[in-house]
Amino acid sequence: xxxxxxxxxxxxxxxxxxxxxxxxxxxxxxxxxxxxxxxxxxxxxxxxxxxxxxxxxxxxxxxxxxxxxxxxxxxxxxxxxxxxxxxxxxxxxxxxxxxxxxxxxxxxxxxxxxxxxxxxxxxxxxxxxxxxxxxxxxxxxxxxxxxxxxxxxxxxxxxxxxxxxxxxxxxxxxxxxx
Amino acid sequence: xxxxxxxxxxxxxxxxxxxxxxxxxxxxxxxxxxxxxxxxxxxxxxxxxxxxxxxxxxxxxxxxxxxxxxxxxxxxxxxxxxxxxxxxxxxxxxxxxxxxxxxxxxxxxxx
Numbered sequence: 345x346x347x348x349x350x351x352x353x354x355x356x357x358x359x360x361x362x363x364x365x366x367x368x369x370x371x372x373x374x375x376x377x378x379x380x381x382x383x384x385x386x387x388x389x390x391x392x393x394x395x396x397x398x399x400x401x402x403x404x405x406x407x408x409x410x411x412x413x414x415x416x417x418x419x420x421x422x423x424x425x426x427x428x429x430x431x432x433x434x435x436x437x438x439x440x441x442x443x444x445x446x447x448x449x450x451x452x453x454x455x456x457x458x459x460x461x462x463x464x465x466x467x468x469x470x471x472x473x474x475x476x477x478x479x480x481x482x483x484x485x486x487x488x489x490x491x492x493x494x495x496x497x498x499x500x501x502x503x504x505x506x507x508x509x510x511x512x513x514x515x516x517x518x519x520x521x522x
Numbered sequence: 523x524x525x526x527x528x529x530x531x532x533x534x535x536x537x538x539x540x541x542x543x544x545x546x547x548x549x550x551x552x553x554x555x556x557x558x559x560x561x562x563x564x565x566x567x568x569x570x571x572x573x574x575x576x577x578x579x580x581x582x583x584x585x586x587x588x589x590x591x592x593x594x595x596x597x598x599x600x601x602x603x604x605x606x607x608x609x610x611x612x613x614x615x616x617x618x619x620x621x622x623x624x625x626x627x628x629x630x631x632x633x
Contacts, residue, residue, distance in 0.1 A: 364543040364576050390610055401546050401578045453616040481593050481620065486583035488615055495614055 350377050354414040360404040363397075370396050370414060370425075377418050385520070391496040392423060395515045398489045399427040402513070405489075407431070423517045433464050433504035434511055449485045456491050464504035468494040524548060525555045528570070528627075534600075535563040536627055538570040544581040553584035556599075560592050567592065568630045572603030577611060589621065598622065600630045 352373055356366045374392055375382050382389050396414070403412030407429040417424040436458035437446030448456045448468075455471045468490060485491075494500045497515040504511055528536040537559055541548060560567055585599075592599045600622045604612065612618045624630035 360545070360547040363545050363547060363578070367576065390607060393607065394611065394614070397545075397576070397578050401580060404546055405580070453619060481586075481590050484586055484590075484617075484620055486586045488579035488582050491615055492579055492611070 349419045351415070351417045354416070356400070356403075356412045356414075358404060358407055358410050358412050363400055363404055366400055366412070367393070367397055370400075370416060373416065374418070374423065378423075388517070388519070391517055392425075394496045395425055395493050395517070398493045399425060399513060399515065402489055403427050403429065406434075421519055421521075423519065425515045425517075427513045429511050430509050431511060432509070433506075434502065436466055436502070448490065449487065451483045451485055453484075454491070456494060458502075464502075464506065466502040468500045468502070470494050523555060524552050525559065525569075527559070530563065532565075534566040534568050534631060535559065536568040536570065539573050541573055543576045544571075544574045545576065545578040546580040549578075549580040549584040552581065553588050556585075556588045557591050560588070560595065560597055560599075564595065564597065566598045566600065568600045568602060568627055570603045570627065571601055571608065572605065574608055575605060577608050582611070582615070582617065586617070586620065600624060602626050602630050 354366070354370060356362060371393060382392065399414060400412060408431055409429050413428050415426040415428065437448055444460050446458045446460065448458055454473055457469045457471070458466045459469055460466055470491070493515055496517070498518045499514070499516040501514045502512070503514070524539060524541045526538045526540055528538050537556070539552070541552065544552065556567070556569070589599050602624045603626060604623060609618075609623070612621065612623065622630070
């Protein structure tokens, strides 16, 4: 895969009406920066599209700021998409964990965990359930954003920078070797 | 309206979405319309989503919530016409195990 190492910051108005145009803008940048490679690799394109969609949706849904901010980095081995906003830190699961693994959602299909490596450092992980039975509909979650990102990214983390009050979600996608 | 009614038979009502971008912006309104159809017709719903090119987690959540409502009233929602990206999104989080998904109305109503 022939890639030009590059970085671009996107600052979108915090208005859910611009969600899809914002997504198209980020995808166009990624497609330009990776040549035809991204467009021709369906699986990779699907992952990038899904992660970007969910980071933007998360931003429009939860950010109290006037803008939703994405930072995209591309090099020969990774695409890194970060969403950041200012505000109080986000807590996943039970409030105040310092370290440990917190289950965020569970149904018969999979479990999503927040793995605390510090007060404001989290990596997300998934455990698939192997049961192929049709799940009880009432047990199925209605919140899929973090799950989609965790499934599409090779690494998905959250970090809060207390000094500048910045929430940072980072999704890393490893690129196939040339 | 984001949902058009296509046909009503004794056993099902077929509906067609006219939404291209299914996201946070319209998920709650879509859910309200869909639930209103379920309550009005009180029968199985076949929902054509072929118009949708972009879908986010908010919309998926609205569909799951609507399905819960349908099943609670002893009905069902069958999905047809999913574009490849949308079908893959359902498969990614295994919602293809939760919803009955068919290629088209003929296939959905053949059983």
